[in-house]
Amino acid sequence: MSQATAAPASPTKDVGAVALRTAINIMEKWQASTKQIENVLRISRSTYARAKDQQRAVSLDSDQMARISLVLNMHAALRTVFDNPDNVYGFVSMKNSNDFFDGQSPLEVMAQGSFIQLYETFRRIDVLRGAQW
Template structure:
């Protein structure tokens, strides 16, 4: 384990597990590889390796990347609480949204801009759905 990984409190196993979970969710959301790389701020090779499920592969991720993974996992959790059917759980991120923030764009389009603010704001607006406050 590197000093960076120790300082963040994330083991290589946690990084690999989180990344693979986020990549799996993004695939179910029909995100392209380029979109997934921008959302998670990872390289194309890291994305490809995460998809391969090689048990001997490991990766070190920084706190920004782990926070991005956390947002993807939390968006997925919120969608599972809001919707009963898999079509909406996995399809919502690709549905055009007329909410003022999305302005006719899909949540996936917003998230794939690659900046943390877009990812956070997308999460925040989806999370609000749990309380029917949107």
């Protein structure tokens, strides 16, 4: 007697789901609200909820994957620059006097949802670790 089994999720979906969960975890440590996370990653509330459930598959498009990549790379840059976890996770919530941020925190700028603002925020954080543009 054979048993029917569900087909496993595709490797791409698995990688995307892990990356999304990791980005959400980082952003929650940044004290981002659910709405800010949804705006930065350009995901719906239902995708956010599915990502929180380890057993559920998540489909992501290339823009969402690029956004996740930028968040993960910002986190890596912050971990390189700072030894203190309070700075690693608190930096993006601090008001910033850099002309680009104009007194807003990096998180506030990213949460406006524009890919360009997310990318430019990444660039400014990446420069802190000595990246040359």
